[in-house]
Amino acid sequence: MKLKAFLVLFLGICSLNLPAQELKLKSIELGLPEQIKLEEELWYRIFFLDQEVGYYFTQVFESTWEDQVVFAQYTEVYISIERFSQKLENRTVIINILSAELKPVCIIYQQYVSFQEPVFKQCEIKQSTLELTEIIQGKTEKTTIDLPENFATDLQIVLQMLKAGLKPGWEKSYIGYDISTGDFNENKVEVIGKKQVDFKGGERMVSEIRTVNKTQGLTLDTYDWLDMYGNLLYSHEKTTGLIMEQSPKDHILNNQTALDLDSFSIHVQKQIVRPEKVGFLKLKITLEGDDKEMPFIEHERQRYAFHGGEQYMEITGLPFSEEESVMLPLSSVEEYKEYLSSNKYIQADNEDIKSLAADIAGREKNAWRACKKIARWLQNNIKPSYRMSFLSAQEVLEKREGDCTEFAVLFAALARASGIPARINIGLVYYDNQFVFHAWNEVFVGQWVAIDAALYQFEVDATHLIIYSGDLAHTNELYVKMICIMGKMKLEIVEYR
Numbered sequence: 323m324k325l326k327a328f329l330v331l332f333l334g335i336c337s338l339n340l341p342a343q344e345l346k347l348k349s350i351e352l353g354l355p356e357q358i359k360l361e362e363e364l365w366y367r368i369f370f371l372d373q374e375v376g377y378y379f380t381q382v383f384e385s386t387w388e389d390q391v392v393f394a395q396y397t398e399v400y401i402s403i404e405r406f407s408q409k410l411e412n413r414t415v416i417i418n419i420l421s422a423e424l425k426p427v428c429i430i431y432q433q434y435v436s437f438q439e440p441v442f443k444q445c446e447i448k449q450s451t452l453e454l455t456e457i458i459q460g461k462t463e464k465t466t467i468d469l470p471e472n473f474a475t476d477l478q479i480v481l482q483m484l485k486a487g488l489k490p491g492w493e494k495s496y497i498g499y500d501i502s503t504g505d506f507n508e509n510k511v512e513v514i515g516k517k518q519v520d521f522k523g524g525e526r527m528v529s530e531i532r533t534v535n536k537t538q539g540l541t542l543d544t545y546d547w548l549d550m551y552g553n554l555l556y557s558h559e560k561t562t563g564l565i566m567e568q569s570p571k572d573h574i575l576n577n578q579t580a581l582d583l584d585s586f587s588i589h590v591q592k593q594i595v596r597p598e599k600v601g602f603l604k605l606k607i608t609l610e611g612d613d614k615e616m617p618f619i620e621h622e623r624q625r626y627a628f629h630g631g632e633q634y635m636e637i638t639g640l641p642f643s644e645e646e647s648v649m650l651p652l653s654s655v656e657e658y659k660e661y662l663s664s665n666k667y668i669q670a671d672n673e674d675i676k677s678l679a680a681d682i683a684g685r686e687k688n689a690w691r692a693c694k695k696i697a698r699w700l701q702n703n704i705k706p707s708y709r710m711s712f713l714s715a716q717e718v719l720e721k722r723e724g725d726c727t728e729f730a731v732l733f734a735a736l737a738r739a740s741g742i743p744a745r746i747n748i749g750l751v752y753y754d755n756q757f758v759f760h761a762w763n764e765v766f767v768g769q770w771v772a773i774d775a776a777l778y779q780f781e782v783d784a785t786h787l788i789i790y791s792g793d794l795a796h797t798n799e800l801y802v803k804m805i806c807i808m809g810k811m812k813l814e815i816v817e818y819r
Contacts, residue, residue, distance in 0.1 A: 355487045364553060365574050368401070369565040371809045375581035376401040376412075377574045378566055382477075392427060393420045395477045402580035409580060410708075411436045416501065418477040426475045431501045437721075438713070443501050452499065470497040470506065479511055484552045488529040490515040500537070507537035519547060521555055528555060562805045586808040587756040592815040594785065597752045598777070601639040603784040606632060606814040617789050617803045617811075618749065623772065624788060634816065637784040640771070647690035648768040650683075651741050658743035658766055660793065667731050667794040668746075669716045670738035678719070679739035689742050689767040696736045697775040700729055706776075729776040730761040731794070737765055745791055747772070748800060752785035757813055759804065762786060784818070 366378040379398040386392065394417055401412045417430040431443040442457040445467075452467040474496040486492045493512035500507060514530040521528075528547040535542040540561075547556040557566040594600060604627075607616065618624060618635060627634040655662055664671040682699050683692045705723040713721065715735035718728040730746045737744035743766035751760035762774035762782060772782035789807070790800045 355484075363571075365569060365571045366554075366557075366566045367569045367574055368399075369567070370581060370805075371563055371586070373581050374577075374579045375403070377578070379571075387419055387427060391422050393422070393424070394418065400578075402578065404580045404582050409436070414502070418475050420475070420478060420481075424478055424481055426473075426478055429475070429499070429501050433502070438717070445499070445501060454501075454504075473497050473499070473506075475499070476509075479509075483511065483513065483531070486513075488513055488516075488531075488548065488552065490529075498535075505537050507535055509536075510534045521547070526555065583759075587758045588750065588807075588811055588813050589756045590752075590813055590815050593755055594752050594815065594818055597785045598779060598783050600752075600783045600785050600818050601641075602817075602819050603637045603815070604817040605635045605637075605787075606816055607635055608633075608812040608814075610810045610812075617807055619788055619791060621788050621791070622770070623784075623786075635787070637787060639781060639784040641781050642690065642767070642769075642771045644688055644690050646768055647688050649687045650689050650692065652689075652743075655741070655743075661743035661745050661766065662738050662741070663793075664735075664738070665793060665795045667712075667714045668735045668738065669714060670735045672716050672735070672739075674719060675715060675732075675735050676739045679736045682736065683740050689765070690771070692740055693737060693742060693765050693767065693773055694780055696733055696740070697773060697778060697780070699736075700733060700775045701778050704729060704732070726761040726776040730763055733763050733773075733775045734793070737763070742767065746794055747786070747788045747791045748804075749789040750787040751777075757785075757787065760786070764791065 363379065363381040366380075367374055368376045368378055377400050379396075381396045383394055383396070384391065385394050387394075397416045397418075399412075399414045399416075403410045403412075412433070412435050414431070414433045417428075419426075419428040419430075421427050426447040428447060429443075429445050431441070433441040439458070439460070443454065445452045445454045447453075447469070450469055452469055454465045454467060456463045456465075472495070476498060479494055479496060482494065483492060490513050493510065495508070495510045498507050498509050499505075511531065511533050514532055516527060516529050519526055519528050526547075526549060528549055531546040531548060533542075533544045533546070535544070542562070543560040545558050545560070546554055549555055553568075554566075555568050558564075594603075607618075609616070616626065616633065618626075620626065623640060624635055624637045627636055652658070662670070669675060678699075679696070682695050684695075686692045686695060703722060704718065706725065707723040708725050713724055713728050713731070715732045718724050718732040724732075727748075730748075734744040734746055745764050746761060747764055748759070748761045750757040751762075760776075762772060762776065762779075764770045764772050772786065773780060774782050774786070789803050794800075
């Protein structure tokens with residue numbers, strides 16, 4: 323149940339309003355069986371595809387909230403990522419608060435990412451609503467959200483499971499809330515049974531717990547081992563391969579490592595000469611593991627081919643000339659309304675972005691030429707940098723630096739603010755004998771045409787492989803598709819021209 327939050331963390335300790343006091347929880351206060359005892363603090367190492375990438379720390383304690391005695395769970399997740407020798411650190415604190423009757427009271431969320439402004443969220447849980455307060459970039463927003471009837475928090479369900487004595491066959495279904503993404507999710511928790519396992523060189527009797535989490539069409543399947551005292555020893559999320567293992571605090575803090583994203587590039591034997599000129603590419607695709615579902619979408623630029631049981635993909639570049647472009651404003655926008663709107667990543671309605679879009683386009687009426695002007699402005703004004711972590715368009719405009727994703731979100735926002743439908747493609751691109759993760763855009767200028775502002779390509783070459791195409795309103799499915807590729811895919815260049 324703990325690994326759900328790691329997906330959003332994957333792509334400094336903050337001061338808290340709820341200080342951890344001396345642990346006062348006792349089994350009798352929670353009505354737990356005598357053998358169940360909550361420890362003062364637990365530390366875990368986090369692994370992804372055999373790389374140690376960070377740690378997870380949790381503590382349950384008694385405190386006060388608005389003059390009432392409450393139980394709280396403090397969790398801290400630290401993830402470190404390296405790309406092109408630049409390090410990105412993500413530290414997130416989540417506090418879940420329950421009343422003395424074990425009813426949800428409040429969730430507090432604080433996130434610190436290298437070189438970015440901290441994010442603070444707090445949701446107070448009423449009888450039928452959730453009152454959400456967000457402070458992002460110094461701006462405060464308040465939202466009231468209706469709660470589903472079977473709403474519960476993970477901590478609440480865990481305590482109910484422990485009170486039931488971890489009996490095999492116990493199960494519970496509920497709707498949870500992910501404060502990091504703002505999404506509700508469906509959960510089913512069940513106690514599978516007890517078994518003897520080898521843990522850290524010794525035999526342990528554990529209770530095996532399975533949690534299935536569904537959100538936005540994505541399913542996460544997690545297996546946890548709890549010891550006889552009800553404390554988590556080991557957790558494995560099957561979909562992404564994320565693993566969490568209990569370890570001593572000193573060992574974790576003295577041996578911190580980072581996830582090396584460069585090691586997950588897909589190397590190929592055949593070199594492509596001048597990839598920016600490639601108009602056709604044929605690849606043989608091999609996936610390791612049980613899941614053989616191809617991650618690349620079917621698209622007018624790319625299609626699958628099957629020969630003799632082998633899977634191939636053919637990618638074609640589609641040149642476009644200015645004479646083919648529609649003129650602005652578009653005569654009909656209803657069909658492309660989705661790609662003209664704003665969301666938390668693409669703030670096309672932001673006044674600064676609207677003003678800049680007007681300055682860049684000027685009196686230009688040819689939609690394709692306007693897009694090229696936007697790409698040129700990005701090239702001249704955004705500093706390439708790998709130390710940012712998926713900024714929104716507004717943040718990119720303020721910081722004036724970023725990698726391909728920052729180029730893509732700001733381009734999309736400026737294009738939409740100019741009245742040009744735009745979407746974001748995320749996938750792979752060939753670079754120096756390997757395929758690396760990359761982001762670029764497509765715009766509707768009479769037809770959908772690819773444009774790569776980061777690589778400054780107006781005729782996007784055929785080494786661009788699309789995994790996702792959309793507006794980034796929901797990113798969970800995208801993250802999992804990318805994670806499932808890492809270390810599990812082989813590509814062979816069959817032909818290019």
